[in-house]
Amino acid sequence: MQPVETRYLTKIFTSGLLKRLEVRALDDVSITVHNGEIFGLLGPNGAGKTTFVRILLGITHKTSGEASLFGEPTSQYRVKEKVGFLPENHRYPLQLTGEGVLRYFGSLSGLDRSTLNKRIDDLLHLVNMTKWRKMKIRKYSKGMLQRIGIAQALINDPDLLFLDEPTDGVDPVGRKEIRDILKRLRDEGKTIFLNSHLLSEVEVISDRVAILKQGKVIKSGTIDEFTTTADEYEIQCEGNVDENLIQEIQAIDNSARTENGIIFISATDKEIVNQVLDKLRSNGIFVKSMSQRKSTLEDSFINLINDTTAQ
């Protein structure tokens, strides 16, 4: 039983007087999230990421296809005992304190008083909010609300955690703390489903990602599958490499180019790389470093989105 499994999940929103206007928010989406992994769902605005999560949590109804959490259909509300959720732009009753929010929503998750007391203490400590536990949340900053939101999502010690833009409004230090919390939870065996626009963050913490565009999954795989690229090498040399030498290198590899004093060569044959290095050394150039260039998740994301747009 996988924590999250969907098969051909489709959602069509209708609007207008006779419900004749249709928007296909999700189109045959099949995604499986495995136990103990951090899964990132990416996509441009309106791609269907939030709709996907909402269907899994029974907030929105699917039009067709299958969706299950831990092997149970998402329509079974009891399966949510194992689930935590931090929605985007969450709103809690403003007259509650931070502790009050956790107590209230913890009791709705079915926790008894003693368990709840312990969880509240632990979680406030985890998200660094112990000091402000008695403060009304109407006085909280965006970052503080986000931290309480994360604690709320964790209140029932869920096996599966859905986070929609978890670092929204949080400062860089807070983001790092949240990333560390998520990694720690993964190490404890929790499964984390992450919706985020911040690709660099997703890249740092996710094990696998899927990219949604216009309701369709256009690619899914591990982070390595997204970030390993063609055989492009960057060679950093000490001092300037003159134009004549560049031309000699281009004679070895015609794709060679320089950018800010760094030589880039794209070679599938490793021998060509050696020949370029030999040419540099024989001309008295000291090679400070050489590395295989990897594209970032953001590069892959933009390429994929642009490619499918062009198609």
Next chain:
Amino acid sequence: MKLLTIAWKTGFESVKRVTMLIFLGIGTIIMLAVLFGLRVDYVDGHPDTLILFGNAIPINEGFIDPSAYIYLFTIGGSLMGMMLFGMIATAGIIPSFLKRGTIDIYLSKPISRLHLLFSKYLGGVSAIAAALLYFFLGMFLIVAIKTGYWNPSVFYVWGLGVILFACVYAMASFLAVISRSIGVVLIFVYLHLFILSDIIDSYQDFPIGFLQTKSAEIVFTVLHYLLPQIQPMLAQMMGIFERQTIPGAMFENGFDFMPFVYSLLSGIFFFLLAYLKFRQSDY
């Protein structure tokens, strides 16, 4: 347990709203006015006359219970006002609950949609029940201590007032689920309270041709049974006090439960409609 937690928190939130505080404040002012404006004159050691705000009410001249007279003019006179304030104080409960960012959190918890909606509804009704109890209990104690008449009919009227509100609030809940707007809820509920309920009960008295037709009769008969019967319920509640002040003059047939029965059925009907809409809605 979860249901009660939500109902309690919802009721508590509503009681702390400004509208509800005004409601409780007005109730307190009425109680204080009665406390200081009510006097009993004794003749030969027996109560002879009640003086309420300077008006003398002779005891033992046909009154079954003189305290009912005081209740009639204080509680009875403010029943409609309490309904109005109560509706303003609670109309926002369901629309705010359905807002994005709030409903997501509730629906992500292991609670059925029926329990969620019912607990919010119960929270609204409980808040009004508590506010009414504060006023009714306060009036009961003030009148009883000052006059010596311990009249429990105040509590029957309290119970009926809660039923009346529960029926109207079920209709308001349905409007809230379909519109998600406080404005729409208040407009339609007030339309019913002030205009429609009067028209339904006395449409034949209006000199308009259409209202005298068979079609109008069918329409208004359907509306009469479909919507909470506010005016008949209020009349029965006032009647409880009136019967104790002028016996036999009005309501000779005694208390009529039927407006409450029909209104309860109407309330159940509207709540079920609200639930069916809530169950199938996407948020």
